[in-house]
Amino acid sequence: MIRIRKEDDKRRRFLAYCIFLLILLVLLAFVIFYLMLFSDMYGGKGLINKPGGSSGNSGGVVIGEAKSIDTIIDLEKLDTLEDKALVPVGYKDLSFSNGREIVEEAEFTVAVSWKEKNDNYGITKEGRLSIISTAIIDGAVEYSYLVNVEIIAPETIILNGDPVIVKFIVTLTEPPAEADYSSIVGKNIRILNAYNININ
Numbered sequence: 001m002i003r004i005r006k007e008d009d010k011r012r013r014f015l016a017y018c019i020f021l022l023i024l025l026v027l028l029a030f031v032i033f034y035l036m037l038f039s040d041m042y043g044g045k046g047l048i049n050k051p052g053g054s055s056g057n058s059g060g061v062v063i064g065e066a067k068s069i070d071t072i073i074d075l076e077k078l079d080t081l082e083d084k085a086l087v088p089v090g091y092k093d094l095s096f097s098n099g100r101e102i103v104e105e106a107e108f109t110v111a112v113s114w115k116e117k118n119d120n121y122g123i124t125k126e127g128r129l130s131i132i133s134t135a136i137i138d139g140a141v142e143y144s145y146l147v148n149v150e151i152i153a154p155e156t157i158i159l160n161g162d163p164v165i166v167k168f169i170v171t172l173t174e175p176p177a178e179a180d181y182s183s184i185v186g187k188n189i190r191i192l193n194a195y196n197i198n199i200n
Contacts, residue, residue, distance in 0.1 A: 070117035071159060073195050078109045078165075086189065088174040106170040111163040112153075114197055125159040127197040131166060134192045140184045146173045147189055157197060168193075 085097035089104045096102070114127060135147035153166040168191065175181040 069121060069123065071197075072115055072117045073197065074113040074115055074163075075195070076111040076113075076163070078111055079107075081106050081108055081170075086170065086172050088172045091174070104171065108168050108170075110166045110168070110193075112157065112166055112195065113163040114157050114159050114161070116160060120160075123159060124161060125199060126156050127159065127199050128155060129153060129157040129164065129166075130196045130198065132194045132196075133168065134194075135170070136190045136192065137184055138188045138190060140187050143175065143180060143184050146175060146184070147171075148173060149191060 083100055084106050085095070085100040085102050086106050087095045087102055087104060092102050092104050112129065116123070131151050131153055133149040133151060135144055135149055137144045137147065148171045150169040150171075151166065152169070154164045157164050170189065170191065175184065
């Protein structure tokens with residue numbers, strides 16, 4: 001009985017010793033793997049080079065920082081609407097105005113240029129031109145919804161390129177009542193345009 005117990009103790013010690021050696025081998029393998037990956041061993045290169053690493057034949061390039069270029073939108077009005085009186089469609093022959101040309105559709109054009117503000121690097125870049133128009137009837141703002149503005153413009157514009165021509169067509173919806181029409185007769189219409197360029 002004592003002999004069986006001694007053999008069991010020997011087996012347990014042997015098993016514990018084997019487990020200890022196995023754990024030690026796994027740890028040793030992990031340490032060697034770590035050293036190969038993340039450090040220079042015996043003057044040799046590791047598998048992964050750190051940025052700006054030590055000598056060797058590894059190459060690289062630093063990502064440069066871009067300069068900021070300020071740009072402006074330059075507008076040139078090509079015509080005027082000062083001598084025109086706008087009336088709803090179908091009312092031209094029924095209307096009169098003091099010395100002004102009566103029109104059912106008022107058109108004006110603007111040359112839009114996209115330029116560098118100060119320095120001229122000569123860069124050409126394509127952008128998407130968007131324009132939002134708001135019409136306001138001076139002295140009768142509540143009736144501004146009667147003014148319609150159609151915009152005909154190219155979709156793209158080139159930085160430092162040729163100007164693009166934007167055409168605005170202004171029309172007037174017939175007011176719902178004569179009293180409403182009387183409230184806007186002789187008033188000036190202001191067209192406020194917001195120009196925006198999105199870079200692709």
